[in-house]
Amino acid sequence: MKDFSPSDLKTILHSKRANLYYLEYCRVMQKDGRVLYLTEAKKDNQYFNIPIANTTVLLLGNGTSITQAAMRMLAQAGVLVGFTSGGGTPLYMANEVEWMTPQSEYRPTEYIQGWMSFWFDDKKRLNVAKQFQASRIDYLSRVWGKDKELKAEGFTLVDSNIQSALETFGQRTTDASKSSDLLLTEAQLTKVLYKFAANITGTSDFSRQHQSTDKANDFLNHGNYLAYGLAACTLWVLGIPHGFAVMHGKTRRGALVFDIADLIKDAIVLPWAFICAKENATEQEFRQQILQKFTDHKALDFMFDQVKAAALQEKNHSEVIDL
CATH class of the missing domain: 3.100.10.20 (CRISPR-associated endonuclease Cas1, N-terminal domain)
Incomplete structure (x- = not known):
């Protein structure tokens, strides 16, 4: 050999x-x-x-x-x-996982340089955050629109409340003047999605608790941390530090990881957390289901594409002007 x-x-x-x-x-x-x-x-x-x-x-x-x-x-x-603590979820706080990133001085430089070209400009940074929010909804629409298993469970976008929430989300995202506006709009949409998922899976009296109190919350925490792992991997490979967030707080540890993970959480983690809770699945069964769906819907590819596009848009724009 x-x-x-x-x-x-x-x-x-x-x-x-x-x-x-x-x-x-x-x-x-x-x-x-x-x-x-x-x-x-x-x-x-x-x-x-x-x-x-x-x-x-x-x-x-x-x-x-x-x-x-x-x-x-x-x-x-x-x-x-x-x-991590049990089930991939931290014991005390939602942001306590510390990623041990492999050290390499030979990661690409173009993405971090591209990221820095807009990051210090508040308006440009906000525009990238808005792009991520729009991509998040596009991805949710695509996943819920073609996943036959989700459709069979009732997760579609034909519900009038969902349609209204998405329209409101799009308008408020466009009108947002600061990142806190985007976070508020995101929270309002997620609340509607939680209510929708709880209703169609028959989950009574659901309340989102990061210190989990039931299986749905357990699975949401677990699935979110799997998404954080993919986001952290994306940023490490592209050489972009976790601190240069576009929406979450500038001083929050790992904030950019949360920004990138949000691209896929609503589309995949949220519905399957409720479905698996309804079916009384084990943590291992839930984890296998989520990882399979990440693969089926090319979640990691999607993260890479969105981050690379954001990082290189200034460069591509300047090249067009030069021409």
Whole structure:
């Protein structure tokens, strides 16, 4: 077998990688040039391989540990590693996951330079935030419009309340003069979507609680953190720091991660959290369903496309003027 360098593991584009893992009660280690996780059984120990070349994010939950050698290989393969509480959700606060990003001085420079070309201009930064909000609704319309399983559960855009909420959202987004206006408009739309999802799945007395009190809230928290993992991976690959948010607060840790994750949360995480709660699914079943839908609807590709377009629009605009 031909030898290869660990850097060869990066040949699979992050936007095309298939795996996102959540592990608990195990030990992650390097063995024979592979990254494995070890689970302890009564009679014997069991080793399972992690295909790091085809993995974007590794979440380590309760009862986990990881060796330095394993971290080195994960970094070489460009896998993001996060320590979380149970089910991929932090124990205390919604923004407490700390992403351990692989270090590389050879990430592209064009995207961070493009991002900086507009970020310090309040008007331009607001315009990018508005673009993200419009793309978010376009993606929701596309996913809910073609996903047969969602349609079978009643998640369509023909509902008059949804149509009215989307129209109001679009108008208020266009009229917004500051990022706080966008956050308020977003909260109002999400409230309508929660109510709609609760009604069609028969979830009584639902109230969004980040300190979860029921399965729907548990699954929303869990699914959101999977989306945060994809967003963090997108930004790391493109070389854009998490602090340069366009909508969430400038001083909030990881704010740009939340901006990017919002592109897909309403379309995929929200409906499936309620559906899986109605079906009394386990966390593993919910996680598998969400990851499959991320793949089916090319969520990671969509994130990459939106961030790259925002970062390069100033450059493309100047090139048009030069012509």
